[in-house]
Every structure is written in C-alpha cells, then in structure tokens.
Amino acid sequence: MSEPTTPPADVTIKEIFLTFLIIGATSFGGGVVAYLRDSLVGKRRWLDDSDFIRMLSISQTLPGLNATNMAVLVGDRLRGAAGAIAAMLGICLPGGLFMFAAGTMYGGHGERPFVSAMLHGVAAAAVGLILAVTVQLGRKSLDRASDLVFVTLTVTGINLLHLSIPYLLLAVGGAAVWWYRPRTAAERPEP
Amino acid sequence: MNQLTLLIGVFAYLSLLAVGGGMAVFPELKLLTVDVHHWLTFPQLIHLYSVGQLSPGPNMMMVTAIGQRVAGPLGALVVVIAFFLPSGLMTFGVGRLWVRLEGWPWRDAIQRGLAPVSIGLVIAGTITIAKGALTGWKAAVIATVVFIFFLRSRINPALLILGGAIAGLAAFAAG
Numbered sequence: 001m002s003e004p005t006t007p008p009a010d011v012t013i014k015e016i017f018l019t020f021l022i023i024g025a026t027s028f029g030g031g032v033v034a035y036l037r038d039s040l041v042g043k044r045r046w047l048d049d050s051d052f053i054r055m056l057s058i059s060q061t062l063p064g065l066n067a068t069n070m071a072v073l074v075g076d077r078l079r080g081a082a083g084a085i086a087a088m089l090g091i092c093l094p095g096g097l098f099m100f101a102a103g104t105m106y107g108g109h110g111e112r113p114f115v116s117a118m119l120h121g122v123a124a125a126a127v128g129l130i131l132a133v134t135v136q137l138g139r140k141s142l143d144r145a146s147d148l149v150f151v152t153l154t155v156t157g158i159n160l161l162h163l164s165i166p167y168l169l170l171a172v173g174g175a176a177v178w179w180y181r182p183r184t185a186a187e188r189p190e191p
Numbered sequence: 192m193n194q195l196t197l198l199i200g201v202f203a204y205l206s207l208l209a210v211g212g213g214m215a216v217f218p219e220l221k222l223l224t225v226d227v228h229h230w231l232t233f234p235q236l237i238h239l240y241s242v243g244q245l246s247p248g249p250n251m252m253m254v255t256a257i258g259q260r261v262a263g264p265l266g267a268l269v270v271v272i273a274f275f276l277p278s279g280l281m282t283f284g285v286g287r288l289w290v291r292l293e294g295w296p297w298r299d300a301i302q303r304g305l306a307p308v309s310i311g312l313v314i315a316g317t318i319t320i321a322k323g324a325l326t327g328w329k330a331a332v333i334a335t336v337v338f339i340f341f342l343r344s345r346i347n348p349a350l351l352i353l354g355g356a357i358a359g360l361a362a363f364a365a366g
Contacts, residue, residue, distance in 0.1 A: 024248040029348030032249055058289050060309060061302050063209045064278025067249040072282045084283055092275060095248030096255050100267050102242045103256025110238060114364050121333055121359015122241035123324035125352050128337030130214060130317045135342065138310050147307040154311025158218050159318050165208040165219050169308070173210075177304030182296030 011046065011078045013086045019044060020071055020090030029129075032067035032091075040074060047074065067091060150176045194262050195269050197228060202254060202273035209278060211309030213251030217316035220254075230261050237323040244352050329362040 019039060027035035033056065041052050055077075059069035068088055075087030109115055142148065153172045157163040163171075201223045205216045217240075224230045231239070236257075243253030251274075258270030292298045325331050336358075337351045 026247060028247055029244075029350075029352055031348050055286075057302060058286055059282070060211070061305050062278070062282050062285055063207050064275075064282055065209065065212050065249045065251055068275055068279060069282045072279050073286045076283060076286060081283070084279075088275065088279055091248060092252065092271065095243075095246045095252035096267075096271055098246045098248075099243065099252045099255040100259055100264070102246065103239065103259040103267070106239065106242060106256065107260065110235070114360060116238070117363035118356045118359045119238045119241040120324070120326075120330065120363050121355045121357070122244050122352055123237050123320065123355075124330040124333040124359070125337045125355020126241065126244045127317060127321045127324050128334035128355075129341055129348055129351055130313065130320075131334075132338045132341035133348075134310060134313050134317070141306050142310065150304075150307035151311040151314065154308050155315045155318070158312065158315035164222075165210075165216065165312070168312075169208070169210065172311070173305060173308045176308055177297075177300050180300045180303040182300055 011083075013079055013082055016075055016078055016083050017086040017090045020075075020087045021093060022090075024091040025094035027067075031133075033070070036067065036070055036074075046078060051077075146179060150179075195266065198258055198261060198266055198269050199273045201228070202258075202270050203277050206274050206277040207281065210305060211312040213249070214316040214320075215309060215312035218319040221319055224257060230257060233323050237320065240320065245356070333358050333362070 023032070023035050023039055037052055040046050041049055047055070055070060055073045056066065058073060059066045062069055068091060071087035071091045072084045075083035075085070077083070079086070106115075138151070142151065150172060153175075154168060157168045157172060158165070205220055205223070208219060209216045221233065221236060225233050225236055239253050239256045240250075242256065243250045246252055252271075254270050254274050255267045258266035258268070260266070262269070289298070321334075325334060333355055337355060340346055340351060341348065
C-alpha cells in the first residue's frame with residue numbers, strides 16, 4: 001500500500017470538532033461510516049479514498065466502534081492528539097445528549113403501551129438491518145471456506161457455549177491469526 | 192462496591208473487547224448489565240438499544256442511557272468515558288504504530304485473522320438481540336422485510352428503522 005498522503009496543513013481544531021459534530025448529529029440508521037466518507041473524502045477532501053479505506057481497516061481490527069476509532073485516527077492524522085480528542089468529542093456529543101434525554105424520558109414513559117410497541121418494532125427492524133449489513137460486509141471480506149469456519153466457531157462459542165469474549169478472542173482469534181500466518185513461498189499451499 | 196466504580200469496571204472492560212464494534216459485545220453487555228448487576232431487565236435493554244437506533248451518531252451511544260438509569264447524570268458521564276476512552280487510547284497508540292509496522296509480516300495475518308472473528312461476534316450479538324426482539328411471527332416479518340429491502344434496494348437505513356417503528360405501532364399497540 002502507498003504511503004499516506006500529506007494531510008492539508010491548515011485544518012484547525014475547531015473545524016475538526018465542527019465537522020465531526022455535524023456527522024454525529026446528522027448520521028441516522030447506523031451507517032456512520034458512509035457519512036464519514038461523504039464528509040471527509042467528499043466534501044472536505046481531508047483524506048483520499050485509499051487513506052480512508054486503510055484507516056477503516058485499522059478501525060475494524062481494533063476494539064471500539066468503527067465510527068469513534070475513525071474519529072481518533074483522522075483527528076490524529078490532521079492535528080495530532082488535540083485533533084483526535086476534538087473529533088471524538090464531536091462525534092459522540094449529539095448522540096450522547098440525545099440518549100441522556102431519551103433515557104430520562106424512558107424512565108418516566110417507557111412502560112406506556114404505544115412506546116413499547118414502537119420500540120419493539122424498531123428492535124425487530126434493527127435485527128434485520130444488522131444481519132443485512134453483516135451479509136454485505138461478509139460478501140466483501142470473507143472469500144475462503146476457512147473464513148466461514150472461523151465465523152461459525154465464533155458464533156458457536158458465544159451463543160451455544162457461552163464463552164466470554166476474552167477466551168474466545170484468545171482461542172478462535174489466535175487460531176485464525178495463526179491460520180493466516182506469514183509463510184515463505186515454499187510453505188504456501190498449492191492454490 | 193460503589194455503583195459508579197462498578198459502571199466504570201463493566202464499561203471499560205466492554206470497551207476493550209469490542210472487536211467488530213458495539214454489536215460484538217452485546218452478549219457480554221447483556222450478561223453484565225442484566226444478569227450479573229440487575230441494572231435493568233432484558234426487555235428494557237432491548238428498548239434502550241432501539242432508542243439508540245433512533246438516535247443520531249453511533250448507535251452504541253445508548254450505553255449513556257444505562258449509566259443515566261443506574262446513577263443519574265454522573266452515571267451517564269462515567270459510562271461514556273469508561274466505554275470510549277480505553278478503546279480510543281488504544282486506537283490512538285496502535286494507529287501510530289500501525290504505519291511503522293508496514294513491513295511486519297504478522298500485521299496482515301492479524302488483520303486477516305480477526306476479520307472473520309469480528310463478523311462472527313457481530314452475528315453472535317445479533318442473535319442475542321434477536322432472542323429478545325423477535326418474540327413472535329409479527330416481529331419476524333418486520334425483520335425479514337427490512338433484511339430484504341436493505342439488500343435489494345439502496346434505501347436509507349434510517350427510513351427502514353422508521354418503518355419498523357410504524358410497523359411496531361400497528362402490530363403491537365392494539366394487542
């Protein structure tokens with residue numbers, strides 16, 4: 001992969017904060033990554049597409065939400081630690097305030113039948129949505145039978161054996177990393 | 192132990208385990224908040240998760256509402272910091288290191304190996320939510336319709352969530 005391109009030198013902390021604040025306030029339906037791409041690569045031109053994809057793949061490998069990990073990486077890239085903090089605060093603030101207010105209201109009105117009915121419908125829709133997004137992601141990034149084995153082992157470990165995530169990451173994660181370990185040309189299996 | 196200390200412990204732990212995003216830790220989130228600490232019931236957790244779907248920004252900001260429920264405004268603040276700071280610091284550190292590891296052969300192995308595991312964790316989290324959300328055929332129909340619509344059209348997911356809310360009112364309010 002190519003070296004990262006030089007970021008624009010004149011981006012201020014305030015611009016970083018406001019840009020991520022707007023993304024945090026206007027992205028609905030869970031697809032925050034698409035909103036990030038539109039803003040950072042499209043409108044602002046702070047990153048090019050290959051930078052964005054490289055940062056996204058790091059965000060997906062590390063623990064944490066993709067959206068907040070992206071905020072940290074992009075903010076750091078533009079203005080170092082201060083940029084990372086500004087981006088993280090910006091993207092979290094709107095949703096955090098919304099959920100605080102909603103949580104307070106839920107405490108008072110959550111048991112009303114129409115609220116409960118509406119949220120039940122949203123939960124069902126969300127299950128369909130996450131599965132669809134996962135299928136889409138899986139089609140793109142899983143291309144071998146061995147991948148499906150690791151997916152199945154993970155689901156079995158969590159949902160049937162009720163393993164806790166640290167053990168699962170050590171066992172299945174460790175096995176998967178070992179499976180894809182660096183090999184010399186001689187060791188590589190015949191294609 | 193003090194509730195605030197417990198909140199910090201639980202959410203900092205979840206933060207560092209969230210390989211694959213917030214959905215990946217949902218089974219562990221349910222176990223700790225519902226079964227171990229009894230901060231809320233499973234249906235309430237599903238409800239707050241659904242409110243998170245209606246919220247702007249990252250869906251998992253819904254953890255704020257759990258903190259608010261347990262310990263008021265201070266609880267909300269403590270949970271947000273505990274859930275986002277550890278993974279944020281890790282991303283900051285590893286993000287800088289990652290560029291320097293360009294030539295290290297294990298870097299690609301780690302990325303390649305964790306990809307199917309993180310997808311598996313997301314599916315496992317979805318199954319946990321589905322156990323609480325798909326309580327009958329009506330809910331299953333809503334989920335299936337959304338699944339098909341999303342894959343077959345380029346519709347904005349926010350509209351599908353809104354459609355779910357309306358369908359929920361129609362399907363569950365009368366009964």
